Amino acid sequence: MENELEWWGLERGYYNAGGAMAVPSGDQKPESYYVGVDVGTGSVRAALVDQRGTLVAFAEQPINQWEPQFNHHEQSSEDIWAACCVVTKKVVQGIDLNQIRGLGFDATCSLVVLDKQFRPLPVNHEGNSHQNIIMWLDHRAVSQVHRINETKHSVLQYVGGVMSVEMQAPKLLWLKENLRETCWDKAGHFFDLPDFLSWKATGVTARSLCSLVCKWTYLAEEGWDDSFWKKVGLEDLIADNYSKIGNQVLPPGASLGNGLTPEAAKDLGLPAGIAVAASLIDAHAGGLGVIGADVRGYGLACEEQPVTSRLAVICGTSSCHIGISKDPIFVSGVWGPYFSAMVPGFWLNEGGQSVTGKLIDHMVQGHAAFPELQAKATARCQSVYAYLNSHLDLIKKAQPVGFLTVDLHVWPDFHGNRSPLADLTLKGMVTGLKLSQDLDDLAILYLATIQAIAFGTRLIIEAMEAAGHSISTLFLCGGLSKNPLFVQMHADITGGNGKDEQSWESCVSQT
Ligand SMILES: Nc1ncnc2c1ncn2[C@@H]1O[C@H](COP(=O)(O)OP(=O)(O)O)[C@@H](O)[C@H]1O
Numbered sequence: 083m084e085n086e087l088e089w090w091g092l093e094r095g096y097y098n099a100g101g102a103m104a105v106p107s108g109d110q111k112p113e114s115y116y117v118g119v120d121v122g123t124g125s126v127r128a129a130l131v132d133q134r135g136t137l138v139a140f141a142e143q144p145i146n147q148w149e150p151q152f153n154h155h156e157q158s159s160e161d162i163w164a165a166c167c168v169v170t171k172k173v174v175q176g177i178d179l180n181q182i183r184g185l186g187f188d189a190t191c192s193l194v195v196l197d198k199q200f201r202p203l204p205v206n207h208e209g210n211s212h213q214n215i216i217m218w219l220d221h222r223a224v225s226q227v228h229r230i231n232e233t234k235h236s237v238l239q240y241v242g243g244v245m246s247v248e249m250q251a252p253k254l255l256w257l258k259e260n261l262r263e264t265c266w267d268k269a270g271h272f273f274d275l276p277d278f279l280s281w282k283a284t285g286v287t288a289r290s291l292c293s294l295v296c297k298w299t300y301l302a303e304e305g306w307d308d309s310f311w312k313k314v315g316l317e318d319l320i321a322d323n324y325s326k327i328g329n330q331v332l333p334p335g336a337s338l339g340n341g342l343t344p345e346a347a348k349d350l351g352l353p354a355g356i357a358v359a360a361s362l363i364d365a366h367a368g369g370l371g372v373i374g375a376d377v378r379g380y381g382l383a384c385e386e387q388p389v390t391s392r393l394a395v396i397c398g399t400s401s402c403h404i405g406i407s408k409d410p411i412f413v414s415g416v417w418g419p420y421f422s423a424m425v426p427g428f429w430l431n432e433g434g435q436s437v438t439g440k441l442i443d444h445m446v447q448g449h450a451a452f453p454e455l456q457a458k459a460t461a462r463c464q465s466v467y468a469y470l471n472s473h474l475d476l477i478k479k480a481q482p483v484g485f486l487t488v489d490l491h492v493w494p495d496f497h498g499n500r501s502p503l504a505d506l507t508l509k510g511m512v513t514g515l516k517l518s519q520d521l522d523d524l525a526i527l528y529l530a531t532i533q534a535i536a537f538g539t540r541l542i543i544e545a546m547e548a549a550g551h552s553i554s555t556l557f558l559c560g561g562l563s564k565n566p567l568f569v570q571m572h573a574d575i576t577g578g579n580g581k582d583e584q585s586w587e588s589c590v591s592q593t
């Protein structure tokens with residue numbers, strides 16, 4: 083569901099946004115194929131779609147993560163590129179490669195560091211250059227982001243008033259202050275991961291407006307603000323017209339250079355020269371897909387409503403809540419407003435919860451009854467989530483499943499609060515624990531965690547609405563949208579807020 087949705091959306095929105103593709107209708111045989119590569123936190127997926135946007139093939143490959151210290155999360159750009167090659171080769175098996183017209187990437191907004199010859203540089207004290215990515219969820223730069231926020235620089239009003247430790251400026255400052263000789267002085271290129279991938283494919287160092295606006299303080303109309311970089315102690319990045327962090331900026335979907343280089347073509351098993359699109363951050367690729375989704379014909383209440391009434395909720399390791407507007411809306415604690423970073427000509431606001439899928443996995447896998455759960459789910463050939471959902475159905479008896487948690491509550495900010503409180507110091511909490519630790523307890527804890535995440539989404543919606551958004555429908559995609567309980571709890575918990583609960587629920591479920 084997740085990937086079909088994400089990539090269906092990518093096809094309909096991403097390429098069209100760049101004007102690079104027309105989608106013919108009718109039942110004709112596929113004449114053209116397009117490859118989309120989605121780099122999430124835990125895995126890389128490729129999809130092959132035809133000119134109608136129909137998913138033809140899909141492949142997934144896990145990627146490595148390292149946590150050399152608590153709150154330090156690293157990956158390897160070589161490992162990720164190798165995984166992109168594996169999945170791309172798989173999805174194009176058996177088709178005529180000459181029918182492939184284009185390739186696009188999206189990826190998490192992690193920071194990739196390369197030297198002046200484009201070789202990986204270590205982002206750790208151990209000097210392991212294989213680990214050259216500071217991941218988006220890395221929280222090492224706490225002191226740096228605190229000092230950046232103390233400047234109260236005007237660019238901060240475009241990130242919800244408070245910069246997140248998950249953005250690139252604090253991470254760059256951390257590298258400068260902590261790895262001066264081994265990394266900072268040797269670095270030639272700092273890329274957002276989506277832009278690294280498009281460079282790797284084409285040799286073009288142009289950055290996507292999506293990544294620079296959403297994570298690097300670039301303003302779509304004004305460009306870089308020298309005074310910000312000077313004020314935070316990163317004035318060296320201004321040199322040579324910002325060549326280390328990007329001085330050519332293209333809208334997502336724009337065609338890059340001469341397309342796929344012969345070297346990258348060999349790696350990926352694709353023809354050299356095919357069009358490669360400027361990338362998107364993974365959440366924004368999913369957001370574009372669902373915000374642009376054609377929902378006509380399903381009898382949904384949202385059918386006649388404007389796209390600005392949709393909230394895309396992209397839920398994987400984390401959840402991102404993306405809404406668009408014609409005019410800028412400033413929402414305290416919610417990232418943005420960002421202009422043209424996802425839908426050309428529209429502003430976007432992005433709320434988020436730093437860990438959602440990761441939190442559910444953490445709670446479930448850390449419980450004493452997890453081995454029993456695993457054994458029982460395996461015996462039934464089910465995922466642990468499907469097993470837990472049916473177990474909850476069994477124990478709820480006649481009452482609605484949500485009522486099983488009247489005595490057990492979770493506060494979900496185990497990795498700080500991204501939105502709307504924008505407080506990275508917040509921690510998680512569970513109240514109502516008992517001495518028993520059986521499968522019933524695990525199932526109820528799992529439910530309480532999902533409910534807590536859904537309440538977090540409700541808080542984000544309330545903050546966005548109070549600032550001027552008018553949201554009627556949630557569109558969910560990502561790994562967690564495969565979980566019907568997660569979707570239902572979001573419908574129940576966000577829908578009762580003075581809305582037409584029935585229509586809200588059905589829109590969420592259908593999507
Ligand atoms: N079949 C499933 N049922 C329920 N939840 C799932 C399922 N598959 C994955 N998930 C959840 O989705 C999360 C991963 O989502 P995904 O979109 O693949 O993540 P990412 O893009 O961050 O790599 C996991 O943490 C897990 O909680």
Ligand SMILES: O=C(CO)[C@H](O)[C@H](O)COP(=O)(O)O
Nearest residue numbers: 122123190191365398399400
């Ligand atoms: O901040 C982001 C988007 O703006 C991160 O890229 C995103 O939260 C990570 O995505 P995922 O949870 O799907 O791996």
